[in-house]
Amino acid sequence: MSVLDSMRAVDVGEWLDEHRGQVARWAGAALATAALAAAAWWWFDVRWKPPPSIFDSPVDNVLGYFTTDDFNRLSVDERVKYLQDFVGRFRGMSQQDSVVAAAFLAGVTGKVREQLTQNVRILAKDIMKEGAERYVNLPESERGPFIDKWVADWFRFAETTATGKASTRTDAEILAGAREEGRRGEERTRKRVGGKALDEKGADRFLGFWQSEVEPASSPREQAQISRFMDAVRTRMITGQ
Secondary structure, three states, rough: OOOHHHHOOOHHHHHHOOHHHHHHHHHHHHHHOOOOHHHHHHHHHOOOOOOOOOOOOOOOHHHHOOOHHHHOOOHHHHHHHHHHHHHHHHHHHOOHHHHHHHHHHHHOHHHHHHHHHOOOHHHHHHHHHHHHHHHHHOHHHHHHHHHHHHHHHHHHHHHHHOHHHHHHHHHHHHHHHHHHHHHHHHHHHHHOOOOOOOOOOOOOOOOOOHHHHHHHHHHHHHHHHHHHHHHHHHHHHHOOO
């Protein structure tokens, strides 16, 4: 008897009745696998686009990614690294790339410019939010050292990004400079508001950057959390407490 004849001899209905549970499990597993594959395809190929290679992609493609909502879906660390790598490329940019970059930026208008500005705001907000969330979950005794480390790390990042060279300053040296700048900033603000203490009404905490850039990208809950954290950072930098 051939294989075909053997298959015909089988009572398909009887076989299905005997193996109904197993068939259902197979079908369920196949559907789940198909659903996961479809979801993965939609997420990675349709909904989200990964960032272009900083050093191997045309400069307008790299700049263009800053203007997309996909940029915001990267983690804070990934966005910061992307920005740092781009500044590194910009520092060594060829004349041709510089012309392309200038033309691209000149053409960024309307909704695209709004998206670019919003992306910068969101990154600044997310950096502060990440620090604030870690801060509020620490015991009181660990909060001061955490602020010191947070400030030193971001100052070091800014220095390294601007110069293209790893900072050789210690945390203590960075914090000494930050505290001195904090005291000068407090004095400037005192003069601007007629000698009032900075804690009066709290409006002078982030009069410029906070109100114009971070606040529009923050929810009320995020605003409260970030404001609390940045108050603590400011106090720590000025008073050491």
